[in-house]
Amino acid sequence: MRRFSVPGPVDLLASLRPLVHSAQDPTIRLRRDGVVRCSRTPDGPGTVEVMREPDGRFVxxxxxxxxxxxxxxAPALVGGSDDRDGFVPERHPVVARAARRRPGLRLGRTGVAWDALVPTILAQRITSGEAARAWTRLVRAHGEPAPGPYELRLQPAPERLAALPYWAYHRFGVERARAEAIVAASRSAAHLQQAIDEPSPRASARICAVRGLGPWTAALVLRIAAGDADQVEVGDFHVKNQVSWALAGEPRGTDERMLALLAPFAGHRGRVVRLLLATGVRAPTFGARQRIVAVERL
Structure with missing residues (x-):
C-alpha cells in the first residue's frame, strides 16, 4: 500500500476517461473518488486501486x-508527474476559459504501451460504438481473470492475439486490415513498449514503423502510455473540426489547419485538445450523426 499527494486539483473522471474504452470495459472501473484497473506490466499482470481519501491524499x-x-x-497514473511548465492558456481566450473550467484535468501516464494499443487499433476507421463493442467482446473472449478482488479481466496477452488468424477477429466485428494491424502490434509488443521511453519524434516513428499503425494511433498511445502532452491525433475524423471551430470559428478544418492553430501551444498541444473536448466544444454537424473515430493509414 502507498499513500501520496498530488499538488493541485485532480479530476479523476476527466483525467482518466481515455483509459475507459467502453461502457462495459472489463479492464477498469472509474469513479469520481477512485480508479481500479488491471494491466500487463513488464513485471507481469497486476491490478491497482487508487482512491482519494477525505483529506485529498491518495492511497x-x-x-x-x-x-x-x-x-x-500510481502517482503518475493520476497525473502526479504531469508537467504543465510552459503551458500558457492565456494565448487564446477559449483555451484560457477551458483551463479555468477544468483545472483538475491531468494527463496521466500508465507506463504500458500494450494497454492502449489494441483498443486504439480497434477504433481505426469505425464508429466509437463499434470500437467499444469490439474491445469488450475481445477482452471477454481472450482476456484472463486479473489479480485482486475486483473481478476485472486482463487485456488479451500479445502472444495470444498474435497467434489468432485474421478471420478469428471477424466474430468481434473486426475486418482483415485491423486484424492484421493487431497481429503486427502483438508481435512487436516489446519493441513498442521500449518506444514510450524514447523522445517524442523517435517514439512516434518507432510506432508508425509497425504495419497498420500510423500517426493517429501513435499519438493516442503516447499520450496515454507516456503522458506526452504534445501528442495530437492527426487523422481523426472530428478533432480537426472541433479545434478549428473552437479556436477560429471555422466549422470545418484540416489537420494542417488544426496544427497551425495549436502551434502557439507547442509542447502542450495534446493538452489543449483534451481541454477543448472535455469542456464540450463541438463543431456544427452536417450529414449523418455517427461518430467515426479516425481514418488511419493502414
Missing part, C-alpha cells in the same frame, strides 16, 4: 506479480 493498493511496479507508478 494505492495493488495485487499480482506486477503489484510493486504499479504501486511505484
Amino acid at each position: 494505492a493498493r495493488a495485487w499480482g506479480p506486477g503489484a510493486a511496479w504499479l504501486l511505484d507508478r
